[in-house]
Amino acid sequence: MVLKVFFPSCCSSAESGILIGCWISKQSSAVILAVVHFPFIPVQVKQYLSEVQRVTKVSVSVLGTWSNSKQEKEESLSEFLEDLGTIFSHEPWIQISKEGDSKFWSCSALRKHSNNLKEEEIILVYYDQRKVMLSHLHPPLDTATSTDQEADDALKLSAIFDTVAKSKILFMTDRYDDGPIKLTHWQSDGNISGVCRSRVLKFWPLSFLWSKLSTCEQLGHRLQHLQVISSSQKAQNQTQLMRKANIFVSLLIDVVLGILLMSWLYRKNRIGHLADTLIPVADHVAEELQDLLQWLMGAPAGLKMNRALDQVLGRFFLYHIHLWISYIHLMSPFIEMILWYVGLSACLGLTVALCILSDIIALLTFHIYCFYVYGARLYCLKIYGLSSLWRLFRGKKWNVLRQRVDSCSYDLDQLFIGTLLFTILLFLLPTTALYYLVFTLLRLLVVIVQGLIHLLVDLIDSLPLYSIILRLCRSYRLAAGVKFRVLEQQDGKPLRLLMQINPLSYSSVVQTYRLPTYSCYPKDSWTSLCKKLFLGELIYPWKHKGEKQD
Amino acid sequence: MEERRYRSAGGAPIALRRRQHSASCRELAVRCPRLQLCSLSAVTSAVWLAAYGLFALTENSMVLSAAIFVMLIGLIMYLHFVKIDQESLLVIGSLGIQVTSSYASGKESTTFIEMSQVKDVVINEAIHMQKVIYYLCILLQDPRDPQGISEVVPLFQSSKPRLDCLIEVYRSCQEILDQRKTVPQ
Numbered sequence: 001m002v003l004k005v006f007f008p009s010c011c012s013s014a015e016s017g018i019l020i021g022c023w024i025s026k027q028s029s030a031v032i033l034a035v036v037h038f039p040f041i042p043v044q045v046k047q048y049l050s051e052v053q054r055v056t057k058v059s060v061s062v063l064g065t066w067s068n069s070k071q072e073k074e075e076s077l078s079e080f081l082e083d084l085g086t087i088f089s090h091e092p093w094i095q096i097s098k099e100g101d102s103k104f105w106s107c108s109a110l111r112k113h114s115n116n117l118k119e120e121e122i123i124l125v126y127y128d129q130r131k132v133m134l135s136h137l138h139p140p141l142d143t144a145t146s147t148d149q150e151a152d153d154a155l156k157l158s159a160i161f162d163t164v165a166k167s168k169i170l171f172m173t174d175r176y177d178d179g180p181i182k183l184t185h186w187q188s189d190g191n192i193s194g195v196c197r198s199r200v201l202k203f204w205p206l207s208f209l210w211s212k213l214s215t216c217e218q219l220g221h222r223l224q225h226l227q228v229i230s231s232s233q234k235a236q237n238q239t240q241l242m243r244k245a246n247i248f249v250s251l252l253i254d255v256v257l258g259i260l261l262m263s264w265l266y267r268k269n270r271i272g273h274l275a276d277t278l279i280p281v282a283d284h285v286a287e288e289l290q291d292l293l294q295w296l297m298g299a300p301a302g303l304k305m306n307r308a309l310d311q312v313l314g315r316f317f318l319y320h321i322h323l324w325i326s327y328i329h330l331m332s333p334f335i336e337m338i339l340w341y342v343g344l345s346a347c348l349g350l351t352v353a354l355c356i357l358s359d360i361i362a363l364l365t366f367h368i369y370c371f372y373v374y375g376a377r378l379y380c381l382k383i384y385g386l387s388s389l390w391r392l393f394r395g396k397k398w399n400v401l402r403q404r405v406d407s408c409s410y411d412l413d414q415l416f417i418g419t420l421l422f423t424i425l426l427f428l429l430p431t432t433a434l435y436y437l438v439f440t441l442l443r444l445l446v447v448i449v450q451g452l453i454h455l456l457v458d459l460i461d462s463l464p465l466y467s468i469i470l471r472l473c474r475s476y477r478l479a480a481g482v483k484f485r486v487l488e489q490q491d492g493k494p495l496r497l498l499m500q501i502n503p504l505s506y507s508s509v510v511q512t513y514r515l516p517t518y519s520c521y522p523k524d525s526w527t528s529l530c531k532k533l534f535l536g537e538l539i540y541p542w543k544h545k546g547e548k549q550d
Numbered sequence: 551m552e553e554r555r556y557r558s559a560g561g562a563p564i565a566l567r568r569r570q571h572s573a574s575c576r577e578l579a580v581r582c583p584r585l586q587l588c589s590l591s592a593v594t595s596a597v598w599l600a601a602y603g604l605f606a607l608t609e610n611s612m613v614l615s616a617a618i619f620v621m622l623i624g625l626i627m628y629l630h631f632v633k634i635d636q637e638s639l640l641v642i643g644s645l646g647i648q649v650t651s652s653y654a655s656g657k658e659s660t661t662f663i664e665m666s667q668v669k670d671v672v673i674n675e676a677i678h679m680q681k682v683i684y685y686l687c688i689l690l691q692d693p694r695d696p697q698g699i700s701e702v703v704p705l706f707q708s709s710k711p712r713l714d715c716l717i718e719v720y721r722s723c724q725e726i727l728d729q730r731k732t733v734p735q
Contacts, residue, residue, distance in 0.1 A: 481660075481661065481662050482662050483648060483650075483660040483662055484640065484642065484645070484648055484662065486571050486575065486577065486640070489571055489572065494572075495571060495572040495574070495575050495642075497575075497642070497645075502660055502661075502662065
């Protein structure tokens with residue numbers, strides 16, 4: 001039978017790796033679900049696949065290899081890929097390779113246990129993974145009169161649709177998540193999940209802004225809630241009913257608080273006063289930064305800096321601040337009007353107002369963010385350069401293929417230049433490190449303030465108010481158990497007990513009925529955060545679900 | 551109904567009260583040592599001395615009123631959430647075991663464990679710092695494995711009676727638990 005390979009279109013540009021998916025032997029078709037990238041440890045991949053198999057009841061396994069070489073075909077890589085066939089044995093072992101940007105890929109299937117020397121015919125079918133996963137296949141209406149042949153055909157396609165739909169859990173992690181396995185599938189396209197799937201937002205600048213502003217995230221979240229409430233489907237069980245009620249009460253309280261805030265802001269023209277104080281505050285922040293830079297350019301805390309580098313960095317940042325102040329002054333006549341109209345959106349909810357506040361803080365301190373990025377990149381380059389040249393100094397080299405340090409014999413002129421550069425970088429380190437330290441601390445301060453606001457927004461979003469009020473007023477509705485009380489007894493008569501309902505404690509009510517929020521808290525532990533700070537890697541304090549960052 | 555005096559693991563006097571409501575229902579209540587007047591006055595005077603010292607430094611009378619407020623709130627919260635007055639065990643044969651703790655402010659927190667979940671009631675030894683203490687606990691059955699134990703529920707955790715008191719409670723419980731072995735359900 002002809003071998004059919006169903007390949008997801010989103011993986012066409014994926015880097016080389018191994019293919020995982022499902023093999024349907026009855027129809028001789030391989031449905032590829034994702035690509036696992038190098039480096040990986042085979043044992044971990046097998047463990048992960050058995051986990052996925054256990055949860056989804058779909059027999060996911062390693063089907064073959066995928067090589068995407070941008071240049072000429074590399075011989076060593078092809079041997080390596082064949083070796084993988086012995087580690088993950090699968091019958092047949094599929095090898096797909098793409099060269100450069102060519103549309104026509106070479107695909108071969110190895111069968112170890114067959115004596116058939118004739119080349120097997122392969123059909124490559126591309127499918128849009130996301131659409132197949134979400135769609136529901138409707139069988140033809142006249143199934144009663146269909147012949148067996150048609151039923152078989154329907155079975156074939158529905159098997160493929162089912163396989164993709166059931167493997168949703170596989171699409172939860174992808175190569176942007178930190179983990180032992182890096183996958184590529186439809187999620188790696190970075191689709192904007194949310195209610196507004198309008199085409200306008202797919203254009204690059206708008207989608208970028210949409211994902212960066214927390215106000216838009218919050219609005220999307222609330223729209224989702226509205227959808228849940230206004231859906232005509234009746235709640236099937238208790239949990240769904242409570243969830244709907246919680247969302248409704250939370251939205252109501254949010255809007256009421258927002259309208260209260262709005263009425264307070266617009267009374268006595270407080271918003272005008274706010275707009276008036278905004279520009280002087282931004283100016284004040286910029287002036288403080290300038291003073292800080294002047295201090296750094298001198299002899300900060302008694303430390304002696306490298307004068308030339310100090311002056312260069314200091315002047316560069318000072319010019320930045322000068323530009324920033326000019327932009328702020330350019331915007332100043334419009335600030336009051338913008339703030340007035342933006343303040344009206346507080347009627348959509350208190351959470352939206354808080355998110356707007358957080359976004360305004362982010363925009364006003366954008367220059368601090370820029371400085372942090374410059375300082376961090378400079379410091380990171382310096383650290384990597386120093387570590388690499390330190391290895392050269394000791395006569396060692398980083399082996400990229402084996403991911404370890406190996407000894408290496410350098411030429412004399414390589415050693416000379418390397419040592420020279422190492423000395424230069426080492427003596428310039430304190431200056432760069434000090435700038436990096438100062439700007440990182442400032443950035444962390446801003447992050448902490450924004451974090452507190454987001455914490456408050458999350459609290460309002462996720463608190464199940466309806467459940468708490470129910471526990472307060474009708475505590476018998478939420479039962480943790482029962483309790484017995486012994487009533488008056490009389491000899492010879494049966495034992496009399498009173499059974500009462502033991503209500504759930506408030507902490508378990510909140511834990512059980514918490515509404516899910518869209519933000520994930522930082523996955524970095526404190527040690528990995530300190531390590532990133534030390535190495536100069538950029539830290540992203542919070543990743544939102546559905547947002548991809550590199 | 552009878553009441554006997556014993557001592558807790560720390561040496562404070564406690565009282566055990568036993569009531570037999572029927573042949574298969576017994577209530578065992580252990581009354582914890584009361585809040586001592588001397589410790590209460592010691593804490594109060596320490597807090598007020600500190601507040602007065604702060605007032606002498608800052609010349610702000612708000613410190614004194616804040617200290618009184620903090621003291622009152624602290625006392626109420628201690629009585630409502632921390633100080634346990636009485637711990638009782640109600641064993642109802644073929645129904646279950648109910649564990650109740652009553653706090654000094656009158657709050658009661660109850661847990662009921664069904665008889666089918668109870669494997670046994672035993673006295674366990676524990677090494678805590680430099681002491682070896684005995685405690686009574688209920689062993690819960692693992693629904694998947696009839697021989698295994700899924701959870702251990704310790705009893706009388708704040709009154710901490712000594713072994714002699716525990717033996718009395720243990721005997722009373724076992725008399726009722728024995729009934730379920732002789733009368734197959």
